[in-house]
Amino acid sequence: MTTDSDSWNPQEWVDRHGDYLYRFALARLHDSHDAEEAVQDTLLAAWKNRDKFQARASERTWLTGILKNKINDCYRARTKAPGHLDEESDVVALESMFKSDGHGLIPTSGWSGNPASEAENVEFWAIFHDCVSHLPERTASAFVMRELDRMDRREICKVLDITPTNYWVRLHRARLKLRECLERNWFQGKRD
Amino acid sequence: MLTCKDVAVLLSQEVDGELGLLNRAVLQTHLALCSTCRQIHRQFRLMEDALDESREFLVPASVETLPDETRQRLKRSLHDAMDNPESG
Numbered sequence: 001m002t003t004d005s006d007s008w009n010p011q012e013w014v015d016r017h018g019d020y021l022y023r024f025a026l027a028r029l030h031d032s033h034d035a036e037e038a039v040q041d042t043l044l045a046a047w048k049n050r051d052k053f054q055a056r057a058s059e060r061t062w063l064t065g066i067l068k069n070k071i072n073d074c075y076r077a078r079t080k081a082p083g084h085l086d087e088e089s090d091v092v093a094l095e096s097m098f099k100s101d102g103h104g105l106i107p108t109s110g111w112s113g114n115p116a117s118e119a120e121n122v123e124f125w126a127i128f129h130d131c132v133s134h135l136p137e138r139t140a141s142a143f144v145m146r147e148l149d150r151m152d153r154r155e156i157c158k159v160l161d162i163t164p165t166n167y168w169v170r171l172h173r174a175r176l177k178l179r180e181c182l183e184r185n186w187f188q189g190k191r192d
Numbered sequence: 193m194l195t196c197k198d199v200a201v202l203l204s205q206e207v208d209g210e211l212g213l214l215n216r217a218v219l220q221t222h223l224a225l226c227s228t229c230r231q232i233h234r235q236f237r238l239m240e241d242a243l244d245e246s247r248e249f250l251v252p253a254s255v256e257t258l259p260d261e262t263r264q265r266l267k268r269s270l271h272d273a274m275d276n277p278e279s280g
Binding site: 014019039048095098104109169172179 | 195196197198200201203204205207208210228229231232235236238239243257258259262263265266267269270271273274
């Protein structure tokens with residue numbers, strides 16, 4: 001591996017790592033435009049800071065590290081966007097999923113299968129991913145950071161600038177929506 | 193008597209192993225009496241088990257490669273940056 005950064009051609013990074021970086025970003029941002037922008041910003045930042053590349057690390061690890069920061073920047077920007085609702089609105093949104101007497105509104109039924117046993121099933125995961133991409137943005141980012149990247153709760157709260165209470169409300173809303181989506185698009189079909 | 197709404201968020205905290213003793217007792221009491229929440233709790237657990245086994249499958253299966261247009265755009269923007277190192 002060369003340490004002479006002047007011999008690098010970042011356009012080769014697109015060929016070698018573009019697919020991986022784009023999929024990495026898309027899995028977290030669920031928006032092709034945002035994913036492309038995150039990858040572009042990553043490659044540009046990497047090119048500008050090529051002198052800082054440590055030869056002992058792999059190129060992909062280094063680029064992915066930069067990409068993670070760009071993804072976090074995108075999460076923050078979405079949170080700060082006009083029309084962004086506050087914590088109280090998240091709580092209200094969760095409470096709207098219950099009746100006035102506090103009992104659940106969500107119809108539930110048993111699942112004929114077990115998602116864990118579907119875990120090898122590519123179709124199942126395509127549906128799961130589709131369900132995640134339909135989550136409201138505020139719940140999606142907390143869920144993806146927790147489940148895909150296994151980020152610590154405190155770290156997630158810091159990146160999204162939310163309280164622990166808000167974090168739990170968002171995570172719970174995400175799980176309820178996903179449960180409903182999986183029921184409708186996967187398990188109901190299997191019962192018929 | 194706590195309702196489903198009162199204990200809702202405790203379900204997620206329990207699945208993540210972040211429930212203290214007192215809230216754990218509160219949740220268990222509710223679950224003993226509420227089949228709806230028991231079902232939701234069980235399904236949350238199943239979702240977590242699936243994710244534990246196959247986290248990498250959260251990446252979209254339909255997207256294997258960069259779309260060609262995207263690839264070309266990225267190369268062009270990098271080319272511009274290399275030609276104008278002082279800008280940006």
